[in-house]
Amino acid sequence: DTEVTQTPKHLVMGMTNKKSLKCEQHMGHRAMYWYKQKAKKPPELMFVYSYEKLSINESVPSRFSPECPNSSLLNLHLHALQPEDSALYLCASSHFSLRGGAARPELAKNIQYFGAGTRLSVL
Amino acid sequence: GENVEQHPSTLSVQEGDSAVIKCTYSDSASNYFPWYKQELGKRPQLIIDIRSNVGEKKDQRIAVTLNKTAKHFSLHITETQPEDSAVYFCAAVPNAGGTSYGKLTFGQGTILTVHP
Numbered sequence: 001d002t003e004v005t006q007t008p009k010h011l012v013m014g015m016t017n018k019k020s021l022k023c024e025q026h027m028g029h030r031a032m033y034w035y036k037q038k039a040k041k042p043p044e045l046m047f048v049y050s051y052e053k054l055s056i057n058e059s060v061p062s063r064f065s066p067e068c069p070n071s072s073l074l075n076l077h078l079h080a081l082q083p084e085d086s087a088l089y090l091c092a093s094s095h096f097s098l099r100g101g102a103a104r105p106e107l108a109k110n111i112q113y114f115g116a117g118t119r120l121s122v123l
Numbered sequence: 124g125e126n127v128e129q130h131p132s133t134l135s136v137q138e139g140d141s142a143v144i145k146c147t148y149s150d151s152a153s154n155y156f157p158w159y160k161q162e163l164g165k166r167p168q169l170i171i172d173i174r175s176n177v178g179e180k181k182d183q184r185i186a187v188t189l190n191k192t193a194k195h196f197s198l199h200i201t202e203t204q205p206e207d208s209a210v211y212f213c214a215a216v217p218n219a220g221g222t223s224y225g226k227l228t229f230g231q232g233t234i235l236t237v238h239p
Binding site for chain 1: 155157159165166167168169172210212216226227229230231232234
C-alpha cells in the first residue's frame with residue numbers, strides 16, 4: 001500500500017478563518033512533508049518532519065503551523081491566510097529520515113509518495 | 124543549494140512518436156534523480172528513478188539516462204500514447220551528510236501533450 005490520504009480535498013476559507021489540513025499514511029514511513037503547489041509549477045517544500053520532529057522549515061510564514069501528532073499523521077494549521085496562499089497543498093511521506101540515513105543507504109533513494117492534495121482557496 | 128533546470132517547458136508530439144525531456148543539476152553531491160508525472164488535478168506520481176552509480180535505466184516505454192560528469196539526466200518516452208499527456212517533473216536529491224539530505228529539488232516541469 002503506497003497510499004497517502006489527505007483531507008479535505010477542497011477547502012474555501014476567509015482570511016480570518018482558522019482551518020486545518022490533515023494527512024495520514026500507514027506505510028511505516030518516518031518522514032513526512034508539506035508542499036505548496038501553484039498551477040503548472042513544481043511543488044515547493046514547506047516543512048519536513050523526521051521521527052515526528054520538525055527538521056526543515058523552509059522559511060514559511062507563521063500563519064502556517066505544522067503539527068505531527070504521531071508517525072502516521074501530519075497536520076497543517078492555517079490562520080489569517082492571504083489570497084496568494086491559494087494553492088494545492090500536498091503531503092508526502094518517505095522512508096527517509098535525517099536520523100541514521102547515512103547508515104542505511106537503501107533509504108537514500110528517498111522515494112516520496114504524495115497524497116492527492118487539498119485545493120485551498122482563500123477569499 | 125541545488126538548482127535543477129528542465130527543458131523544454133512544453134512538448135507536443137504525435138501519438139507513437141518519442142519524447143525526450145532534459146534536466147541539468149548544479150550540486151555534484153546529488154545522487155538520486157526521480158521523475159514524477161502529474162496529470163491534471165492529480166498527485167505527482169513517481170514513474171522512474173535513477174541512482175548516480177547507474178548510467179541508464181529502462182522500464183517498458185520509459186527510460187532515464189544520467190551523465191554524472193556533465194550533471195544532466197534525461198527522460199525518454201517511446202511510442203507515446205495520449206494517456207502520457209501530463210506535466211513531468213525531474214528532481215535531484217543530495218546524498219547523506221548535509222543539511223539538505225533528502226530534500227527534493229524539482230525542475231520547473233514539462234507539459235507533454237500527445238496528440239492522437
